[in-house]
Amino acid sequence: MSLIIANTKLKSRLLVGTGKFSSTEVMKAAIDATETSMVTVALRRVDLENEQDDMLGAIDRAKYILLPNTSGARNADEAVRLARLARAAGCGEWIKLEVTPDPRYLLPDPIETLKAAEILVKEGFIVLPYINADPVLAKYLEEAGTATVMPLGAPIGSNRGIRTKDSIRIIIENANVPVVVDAGLGAPSHAAEAMEMGADAVLVNTAIAVADDPVKMATAFKLAVKAGRIAYESGLGEVKATASASSPLTGFLNE
Amino acid sequence: MNITLNGKEKEIAENTSVENLVNELKLKDTPIVAEISGKIIKPENYSSAILEEGNIVELIRFVGGG
Numbered sequence: 001m002s003l004i005i006a007n008t009k010l011k012s013r014l015l016v017g018t019g020k021f022s023s024t025e026v027m028k029a030a031i032d033a034t035e036t037s038m039v040t041v042a043l044r045r046v047d048l049e050n051e052q053d054d055m056l057g058a059i060d061r062a063k064y065i066l067l068p069n070t071s072g073a074r075n076a077d078e079a080v081r082l083a084r085l086a087r088a089a090g091c092g093e094w095i096k097l098e099v100t101p102d103p104r105y106l107l108p109d110p111i112e113t114l115k116a117a118e119i120l121v122k123e124g125f126i127v128l129p130y131i132n133a134d135p136v137l138a139k140y141l142e143e144a145g146t147a148t149v150m151p152l153g154a155p156i157g158s159n160r161g162i163r164t165k166d167s168i169r170i171i172i173e174n175a176n177v178p179v180v181v182d183a184g185l186g187a188p189s190h191a192a193e194a195m196e197m198g199a200d201a202v203l204v205n206t207a208i209a210v211a212d213d214p215v216k217m218a219t220a221f222k223l224a225v226k227a228g229r230i231a232y233e234s235g236l237g238e239v240k241a242t243a244s245a246s247s248p249l250t251g252f253l254n255e
Numbered sequence: 256m257n258i259t260l261n262g263k264e265k266e267i268a269e270n271t272s273v274e275n276l277v278n279e280l281k282l283k284d285t286p287i288v289a290e291i292s293g294k295i296i297k298p299e300n301y302s303s304a305i306l307e308e309g310n311i312v313e314l315i316r317f318v319g320g321g
Contacts, residue, residue, distance in 0.1 A: 017319075017320060017321025018319040018320060018321070019318075019319040019320045019321045020319065020321075021319060027319060040320055040321055041317045041318070041319065041320055042317070042318050042319065042320025042321075043315050043316070043317060043318070044315065044316065044318045045261045045262070045313060045314065045315060045316075046261060046280075046282065046285075046287055046314040046315065046316045048260070048261055048263075048280060048314075052316070052318075054284075054285055054286070055317060055318060055319055056286050056316075056317045057286075068317070069320050069321070071320050071321075084295055085288050085290065085295060085315050086288075088288045088295045088296075088297050089286060089287070089288035089298075089315070089317070090286065090298070091317075156321065157321075183321075203321070205320075205321030206321065
């Protein structure tokens with residue numbers, strides 16, 4: 001079964017970020033290798049002193065849905081302003097809502113995120129909020145009309161894997177919207193684990209972008225997400241404290 | 256007259272439109288969005304948006320991000 005977010009069918013369950021790549025060319029090749037359907041981008045002031053690559057021009061808009069983020073926003077007002085700018089630039093209604101007042105851990109502010117989500121949903125945006133793995137907040141956002149919830153595994157760019165497992169399990173159990181595990185996934189095994197747990201998708205950026213070979217790492221993540229999803233759909237075996245023999249115990253050696 | 260462009264003072268001629276400014280900065284072919292003193296100007300309105308003394312102009316573009 002495909003992933004559907006806000007009535008849009010996505011072929012891939014791996015969402016990919018475009019930050020931190022060494023060049024636009026490497027970014028483009030890595031995105032292609034992930035076979036993703038959706039890529040995130042950020043908004044910043046034009047640097048008037050230095051000429052910059054047109055990274056947007058490198059992204060094939062026919063192949064990938066653009067998901068602009070509100071990174072840099074420290075409160076709801078700033079996030080709403082960034083979302084409106086992204087839409088005015090012709091990026092459609094999709095918005096990854098992130099409000100991160102603290103630069104050290106970049107943890108999302110739940111109160112400002114909910115406030116911004118309520119405003120943006122009313123304005124017709126398709127809102128994908130980045131949140132801490134808080135099941136109660138996830139419910140509030142879903143009720144506010146967000147298209148997904150995106151709980152973090154660990155702080156952005158930390159590569160620490162899923163440190164919020166128990167809470168993410170509850171979010172997945174309760175959610176009526178897709179759950180996208182975002183942030184902290186540092187290895188393909190982390191992404192596979194999220195998918196095995198029943199996450200609908202994952203969002204990966206740093207782990208791919210900073211790899212020695214980002215294109216190869218992109219492929220590894222693509223396969224891991226697929227493997228994890230297939231495992232989830234297959235139904236994982238029960239976890240037990242004691243052994244359960246795989247080979248039949250005929251018992252004749254003791255006869 | 257003076258405006259503040261992306262946080263820096265800039266002197267421009269009277270009756271400069273956002274389109275003129277974008278052309279002068281050689282950003283014509285770059286997907287950007289302009290904001291004048293908090294108000295978003297869509298690309299289709301760049302030619303009719305005339306800058307005034309003291310305007311705070313932000314030119315925003317897309318960059319890589321997660």
